[in-house]
Amino acid sequence: MLLVATVVAMVSGIVVFALGATVGTALGTGGTAFLGIAVLGMGVLTYLVPGTPPEG
Numbered sequence: 464m465l466l467v468a469t470v471v472a473m474v475s476g477i478v479v480f481a482l483g484a485t486v487g488t489a490l491g492t493g494g495t496a497f498l499g500i501a502v503l504g505m506g507v508l509t510y511l512v513p514g515t516p517p518e519g
Contacts, residue, residue, distance in 0.1 A: 464504030472497035 476493030480486065 464508065465501060468497045468500035468504060471500050 472493040475496040476489045479492045480489035484492070
């Protein structure tokens with residue numbers, strides 16, 4: 464799931480930068496996309512595999 468989040472973040476950052484945004488805005492967009500996809504993905508995995516203790 465983190466691989467998907469990384470790819471979506473990279474693509475969204477490149478697209479935003481190609482559309483004329485500043486580098487900071489593109490980095491912010493990529494970071495936000497990464498966090499959003501990663502959190503949603505981890506939520507789905509937690510829902511599908513309940514009772515698994517968190518590692519750490």
